[in-house]
Amino acid sequence: MNTQRFHKKTLQTIHMSLAILWIYQGLIPKILFQANDERRIWMLQGFNEHTALNLMQYSGAIEIIFGALFLTGYKTLALHYLNIVGMLGLSFLILLVDPHYFTQAFNPFVMNIAMMALSLTAIHLLKYPERNA
Template sequence: MTKLHRHILLGIHATLATLWIYQGLVPKILVQAPDELRIWALQGVTADHAVILMQMSGCAEIIFGLLFFILRKSLCLHALNLLAMLLLSGLIVWLDPSYFLQAFNPLVMNLAMATLSMIAIALIQDAKNTDLNR
């Protein structure tokens, strides 16, 4: 892997880590954003339980984000990120597709995060193939 590819991959990991950590910390734990609570309410969860589940999911997102700093060569981590983007987008489409019509919507964030993982997968696989051919 070239120095440029390592820097690009590091940038991708730092970006994905920051996005996951931010999304877990700010709207779910620190602020408890109304839209986040509404997603749980749409699933039939009571307000009290929604807060608890939202904070738990926020912690899970923070942990997942931290993994991008730890597992820098993991294809599995990026595959999980792609799956998460697909499933989270699907959940929102199922619960309330009107979220996709808003200015700052799940499609924009999820597509960008998925694309970063696709680029990371290509870089990691290319590095592995280069190492095998040496």
């Protein structure tokens, strides 16, 4: 396989992975199943249960839209920078609201670092294609 094709396949894999992760996180625990932990995060911020459920669904819809952007032709550096900022922001929010989540087996640290690493790799491939081709 030539280097240019390998470069393109690598970016496709990154974009598909980020799309799946964002869409899953928006759809499964926030919209379809309304996970207790997701609701609890909103309630710990002072929202009542009804408002927390609504905010959870809205945030799920936003995550699905964001994930879908990775499936479109809109695969710019800005999208990856936004992903990194989002992952850092969400991690910081959870750390402030309830740091206990970071001690669990499946915790925000693991997924957020992995998603940031994917975007950092994509940024490198997008910024310096001549070094990778």
